[in-house]
Amino acid sequence: MAITLFILFVAFVLGLSIYLGRQTKSASGYFAAGGTVPWEVNGIAFAGDYLSAASFLGICGMIATVGYDGFLYSIGYLAGWVVALFIVAEPMKRLGKYTFTDAVDSKYNSRGIQLAAAISTLIVSIFYLIPQMVGAGVLVTPLLGLPHAVGVIMVGAIVIFIVATAGMKSTTWVQFIKGALLIVCSFALVVMVCIRGFSTTPDQSGNNEFYQYKTLKATERDGKLIPDDDHYVTAVEESKSATYYKLDKERKLGRNADGTWSYTMLRGRVVPLDGFETRLLTFMLDKNLESDEINGLRFIKRNGDLFAVTSFWWKREGNDAEGRVILKEMASVTVRADGTRMINGLPAQPNQQLQVGSLTKIAGKEGKEAETGAVGPFKFLAILSDPETKVQRWKQEMSFTSGGYSVTLFGPTITDGNRIMRPGLKYKVEGTWFERLDFISLMLALFLGTAALPHILIRYYTVPSPAAARKSTILAIAAIGFFYILTLYMGLGAMINSVIDPTDNNMSGPLLARSFNPILFAIISAIAFATVLGTVSGLIVAASGAVAHDLLDRFYALQLNDRQKVVIGKAAAFTVGLVAIILGIVFKGMNVSFLVGLAFAVAASANLPAIVMLLFWKRTTAKGIVASIIVGILSAVGLILFSPEMYVQYGLSPKQAPVPFNNPGIISIPLSFITLVVVSLVTSKDGTAEAQARKTST
Amino acid sequence: MLHEPAAKSEHDPAASYKTRLGVWMFMVYSVVYAGFVAINLMKPALMEKRVIFGLNLAVVYGFFLIIAALLMALVYNRFCTRQETALKISSEPRPPSHEPLPSAASKETR
Numbered sequence: 189m190a191i192t193l194f195i196l197f198v199a200f201v202l203g204l205s206i207y208l209g210r211q212t213k214s215a216s217g218y219f220a221a222g223g224t225v226p227w228e229v230n231g232i233a234f235a236g237d238y239l240s241a242a243s244f245l246g247i248c249g250m251i252a253t254v255g256y257d258g259f260l261y262s263i264g265y266l267a268g269w270v271v272a273l274f275i276v277a278e279p280m281k282r283l284g285k286y287t288f289t290d291a292v293d294s295k296y297n298s299r300g301i302q303l304a305a306a307i308s309t310l311i312v313s314i315f316y317l318i319p320q321m322v323g324a325g326v327l328v329t330p331l332l333g334l335p336h337a338v339g340v341i342m343v344g345a346i347v348i349f350i351v352a353t354a355g356m357k358s359t360t361w362v363q364f365i366k367g368a369l370l371i372v373c374s375f376a377l378v379v380m381v382c383i384r385g386f387s388t389t390p391d392q393s394g395n396n397e398f399y400q401y402k403t404l405k406a407t408e409r410d411g412k413l414i415p416d417d418d419h420y421v422t423a424v425e426e427s428k429s430a431t432y433y434k435l436d437k438e439r440k441l442g443r444n445a446d447g448t449w450s451y452t453m454l455r456g457r458v459v460p461l462d463g464f465e466t467r468l469l470t471f472m473l474d475k476n477l478e479s480d481e482i483n484g485l486r487f488i489k490r491n492g493d494l495f496a497v498t499s500f501w502w503k504r505e506g507n508d509a510e511g512r513v514i515l516k517e518m519a520s521v522t523v524r525a526d527g528t529r530m531i532n533g534l535p536a537q538p539n540q541q542l543q544v545g546s547l548t549k550i551a552g553k554e555g556k557e558a559e560t561g562a563v564g565p566f567k568f569l570a571i572l573s574d575p576e577t578k579v580q581r582w583k584q585e586m587s588f589t590s591g592g593y594s595v596t597l598f599g600p601t602i603t604d605g606n607r608i609m610r611p612g613l614k615y616k617v618e619g620t621w622f623e624r625l626d627f628i629s630l631m632l633a634l635f636l637g638t639a640a641l642p643h644i645l646i647r648y649y650t651v652p653s654p655a656a657a658r659k660s661t662i663l664a665i666a667a668i669g670f671f672y673i674l675t676l677y678m679g680l681g682a683m684i685n686s687v688i689d690p691t692d693n694n695m696s697g698p699l700l701a702r703s704f705n706p707i708l709f710a711i712i713s714a715i716a717f718a719t720v721l722g723t724v725s726g727l728i729v730a731a732s733g734a735v736a737h738d739l740l741d742r743f744y745a746l747q748l749n750d751r752q753k754v755v756i757g758k759a760a761a762f763t764v765g766l767v768a769i770i771l772g773i774v775f776k777g778m779n780v781s782f783l784v785g786l787a788f789a790v791a792a793s794a795n796l797p798a799i800v801m802l803l804f805w806k807r808t809t810a811k812g813i814v815a816s817i818i819v820g821i822l823s824a825v826g827l828i829l830f831s832p833e834m835y836v837q838y839g840l841s842p843k844q845a846p847v848p849f850n851n852p853g854i855i856s857i858p859l860s861f862i863t864l865v866v867v868s869l870v871t872s873k874d875g876t877a878e879a880q881a882r883k884t885s886t
Numbered sequence: 887m888l889h890e891p892a893a894k895s896e897h898d899p900a901a902s903y904k905t906r907l908g909v910w911m912f913m914v915y916s917v918v919y920a921g922f923v924a925i926n927l928m929k930p931a932l933m934e935k936r937v938i939f940g941l942n943l944a945v946v947y948g949f950f951l952i953i954a955a956l957l958m959a960l961v962y963n964r965f966c967t968r969q970e971t972a973l974k975i976s977s978e979p980r981p982p983s984h985e986p987l988p989s990a991a992s993k994e995t996r
Contacts (some may be wrong), residue, residue: 216983256944257949259948262948262952263951267915270912270915271954273959278905278908280899354893566941572933573941573942575934609940610926610930610934611932611944612930618930624927627923627927628923628927661959672952673952881907
């Protein structure tokens with residue numbers, strides 16, 4: 189049912205795209221929807237464009253894992269619209285034709301600006317495309333049970349199809365539908381989170397038994413660890429600060445009345461063998477084998493009895509008062525060479541994730557007494573802000589190979605509610621100067637980045653007038669602002685309801701929906717998928733516009749007719765789509781909102797100084813604009829490539845990174861402004877807009 | 887044709903007024919936004935302080951930044967629309983009765 193809903197939704201989007209595509213014949217229609225879109229539709233389409241994978245997947249995921257620090261992105265993204273509305277919206281509409289390059293070059297007719305602005309559009313679009321594609325890959329795994337790469341390729345192929353068949357008009361309508369649906373469904377999800385309230389043993393409205401990680405004691409004799417309850421050590425792994433043990437335990441298999449098999453876990457949970465396991469167990473019995481391993485689960489036959497051997501990983505946590513060793517169960521994901529996975533020692537279904545995150549105390553209370561039932565929206569946040577509310581957050585502690593399996597272990601840390609609900613867990617506002625600089629840099633890039641995003645800027649050309657541009661921006665602010673307030677509730681809802689996948693927090697929002705109802709999950713996932721489709725479509729239109737219109741038509745002056753220009757635009761869309769697919773696979777696992785933050789920094793560094801100075805400083809010259817765009821791109825991209833987070837991506841230690849912070853904006857944005865001013869002053873003799881105009885008139 | 891705007895816009899006599907207003911409102915919002923960043927850097931513990939309805943300063947300030955953006959946008963739109971209407975009237979042929987023009991318009995056309 190869930191998959192059918194998902195496929196129907198995607199089919200509807202594609203059908204709409206084909207229908208609208210038949211109406212698009214001209215370049216104006218392809219790149220700017222003929223400038224005929226009503227401002228009300230454009231406003232919600234703005235929201236659809238802007239509420240990308242970063243907003244729904246990334247922000248929710250980040251809030252779910254680091255609390256308020258994720259909400260900083262919501263605040264910054266929304267604040268960026270103030271810059272867009274007050275400074276950029278109407279002047280851009282008056283200056284431009286189809287693209288960002290048109291606007292920046294409108295007073296100069298400079299080949300340098302045409303080239304630099306087109307390259308900038310391409311680079312920013314690709315930077316923004318990466319997180320969207322990562323988000324697409326993340327979505328399909330729990331819904332369809334497909335690998336990450338398949339999701340990325342699927343989105344890439346569908347979007348290339350949409351853009352290549354239709355252009356701006358279809359992307360506008362796709363954005364409109366998706367933007368509206370996303371806001372409505374997110375609101376419904378937040379209402380459900382508040383109605384569910386708080387519990388220290390969240391069982392997802394009875395849908396999923398809460399997994400209580402256990403504590404076990406052991407005796408140490410002659411350097412050997414002998415755990416209680418018939419467990420025995422089969423492997424030991426040591427990190428710099430901790431020792432981890434793999435403990436096996438044999439569990440007797442019983443035959444049920446209906447002929448199926450099952451075994452019983454430590455706390456009495458009965459685990460049935462699925463059909464595949466049963467068939468292989470039958471095979472083992474038929475062949476009279478003494479032992480066999482099936483789906484990562486080992487079976488042993490001894491004295492006529494059958495046993496299933498389960499393996500769990502435990503962390504040594506010191507000793508109790510009697511000197512006995514305390515072992516804490518770890519959350520674990522084990523992947524075999526053939527790709528089959530086990531979660532917490534048991535075979536996993538293809539679309540099953542490890543899910544963690546809960547409260548150990550609610551405003552100082554524990555157990556049944558702590559359960560709140562439905563709470564209001566303010567009470568919800570107030571309870572979480574309480575210092576006596578304790579949040580159990582899970583982090584990856586170790587990853588290694590054991591017995592031919594790749595094992596990743598996750599351990600909990602307890603954080604007080606008051607620390608969750610203010611900045612500091614990701615962005616160290618009380619840390620070193622560089623860490624504080626990283627925070628300022630992020631907030632600066634988010635504030636200034638929105639107004640410099642090419643796919644947002646081109647939307648100003650789809651409406652008929654500057655006033656319509658203004659009104660659609662205001663409607664977008666209302667819709668986006670409301671959604672961003674919802675992100676705080678969705679992220680925190682995921683944090684407390686044991687739905688976070690610690691291997692990839694991007695899915696926290698959709699998995700929160702799954703904790704209520706699989707149908708809601710399918711709807712939310714389909715919308716999120718359409719979110720990715722819509723944003724990627726918008727970005728690819730912007731990028732293809734840069735190639736076909738800015739580079740070929742204007743920079744190379746190829747005298748293309750309308751039809752040729754649209755054909756080249758579509759070919760460019762195909763190429764950019766392919767690049768995005770590859771990068772989406774490479775960057776798997778990174779938080780998509782963090783990646784979008786980097787795209788904002790590149791946009792704010794490369795484009796914003798040019799736009800702002802062009803509008804407000806008469807001595808701005810063409811060479812100044814070119815220099816500022818180039819310096820902005822190079823400095824922002826350069827700083828990102830040598831940042832700690834990228835070093836992790838390269839497989840190196842983040843401490844080796846020569847740049848001590850992740851967000852480049854604090855350096856690259858001022859640098860780009862300074863470059864523009866200095867170069868403009870040096871070249872002001874004949875390079876200003878007035879001088880260019882005089883030249884043109886003589 | 888390809889270098890023409892996707893939709894041609896008419897001359898906008900209110901443009902300079904709207905630009906000035908936009909810059910002022912941008913500066914006001916920037917100060918409020920900078921205040922949020924500054925408190926986080928200088929007095930981060932202050933963000934834990936409960937302000938209203940049990941909500942701490944971090945949440946209240948964050949929501950305020952979002953709501954303030956919308957309210958300022960609405961105010962901006964109201965002023966811009968009023969100016970556009972006024973200047974549109976002033977640029978049209980005067981009616982025989984010569985009714986007085988709105989004050990904002992006369993200021994702009996001076």
